[in-house]
Amino acid sequence: MALTETAYAKINLALHVRMRREDGYHDLETVFAFVDRGDVLSATDAEQDSVLVTGEFAGGIDNPLDNLVARALGKLPRVGGVSITLEKNLPVAAGLGGGSADAGAVFRIVRELAGLPDDWHARAAALGADVPACVESRTCIGRGTGTRLQPADDSLAGTAVLLVNPRTPLSTGPVFKAWDGIDRGALPSGDVRAMTIEGRNDLEGPAIALCPPIAGVLAALRGTSPFLARMSGSGATCFALYDSHEALAKAASQIATDHPGWWQMQGTLR
Known part of the structure; x- marks a missing residue:
């Protein structure tokens, strides 16, 4: 099976930092929203997992074998592998959650191919604070480190x-x-x-x-x-x-x- 998923660019419509925590992280409140464009992931069944990175910003990824796409694949149990080509259209270290969006797209790909485990949210959060929001890539409110999500309305959808x-x-x-x-x-x-x-x-x-x-x-x-x-x-x-x-x-x-x-x-x- 061949699948294509867009890793939708994440933006924080608002980002309120409330407290610096003892563990070094920060408690925050944010409005996550997603643009209808971003990186593009093409996936096919394979004997083992593999990741190939192309596109304008491919050079910004230091180690394709250890990027968030590869790590997301490693977090999700399934039979067989997935070969993914990542077209890196979003700049790296840019505030767009590019790597998190890529990981979220991997979760959607695996959901289509094999289904997700019940604890997928915890597995996503282990990859990064923005990843759980990026799995569905819909407007939502994030609290805590950004992983505690609640649905939000679509009053800016189509903007x-x-x-x-x-x-x-x-x-x-x-x-x-x-x-x-x-x-x-x-x-x-x-x-x-x-x-x-x-x-x-x-x-x-x-x-x-x-x-x-x-x-x-x-x-x-x-x-x-x-x-x-x-x-x-x-x-x-x-x-x-x-x-x-x-x-x-x-x-x-x-x-x-x-x-x-x-x-x-x-x-x-x-």
Whole structure:
């Protein structure tokens, strides 16, 4: 059997960091959302598991045998193997959950081929805090380290979104370490649209301090008249939301003209 799955780009519409824990992790509240584009995984039955990485950002993966695709396959019991080709379209260390999205796509592939074990959520969480949300890749609220999920409404589904990255990798750990430890409050109440517009990303400041080009990306996006522009996750990718796909196309063209070296992706929120 041959299967193809998109590893949908993850964005944090809002990300409120509440507390630094004794185990080194952080308690947070976030609105996960997913763009209808991302990496692409092609899978076929095989005698043993294998992973081949292609695409623009294949070079960002240090060891294809130990990336999250291979590790996700190793977490899921089944008879026989799966041969996966990963087309890496999303930049690495970019705040888009690229590796987590890839792992989530593997879970969907294995679910189709062989079914998932009852404890799949725990197996996903062991791979990374974003992976459980990426398995279904639907808008949801994440709490704790991001693994405690609750469903959310679709009030922003179908929204035009532009992703922009200055092609500067930014690791998650240093950004969280640079957070000032101040609890600025919980996610606002209301639907996802209200939570997004009234929310914030508490990692924006520390990320900009470590990677100043993020400020330029945000300024450029805000200059294209979106109804919201914000950094995703721990950066360096930022996103802008538009009222129409015509406005998105115009913004993307403007960004490409003004900043031809930046990476961008146009899409729609799922």
